[in-house]
Amino acid sequence: GYEAPPPDAPPAPLQIDLNDLLAAAERVIALIPEPMLHRVVPRPLDVEGATARIQALLAERETFGWSEAVGPQATLVDVLSTFIALLELAKRSSLTLSQPEPFGPMVIQRAIPREAA
Numbered sequence: 001g002y003e004a005p006p007p008d009a010p011p012a013p014l015q016i017d018l019n020d021l022l023a024a025a026e027r028v029i030a031l032i033p034e035p036m037l038h039r040v041v042p043r044p045l046d047v048e049g050a051t052a053r054i055q056a057l058l059a060e061r062e063t064f065g066w067s068e069a070v071g072p073q074a075t076l077v078d079v080l081s082t083f084i085a086l087l088e089l090a091k092r093s094s095l096t097l098s099q100p101e102p103f104g105p106m107v108i109q110r111a112i113p114r115e116a117a
Contacts, residue, residue: 043077050078050085058095058110066106 053071057064070082086108089095098107 045077045081045084047081047084047088050081051089054082054085054089054095054108057108061110063107063109065108069108 050069054069057068069086070078074082086095086097090097093111095111096109098109099105100107
């Protein structure tokens with residue numbers, strides 16, 4: 001009859017030196033990329049400058065849009081400064097802000113002076 005070949009002997013246990021194991025672990029850890037940390041740089045806003053620019057536009061015309069308020073080639077500081085200035089001027093009733101349709105252009109309009117009572 002048929003006789004099956006003898007099974008392979010199991011491999012011998014690994015002989016690992018603790019220092020070799022630690023060195024291998026350090027090599028693996030060295031391959032892990034370090035997380036990129038972003039440095040937050042404070043940027044001073046120019047709300048006063050934006051307010052002056054908006055007030056000059058209000059003196060020139062009754063109505064204008066966001067792009068005219070923020071100016072050409074606006075930076076993040078310009079956008080934030082202008083937005084805060086617009087909100088402050090609206091709070092003081094110097095202008096009205098409207099947006100006729102969702103996601104449409106913002107309309108900035110000179111406030112109508114109230115009659116003295």
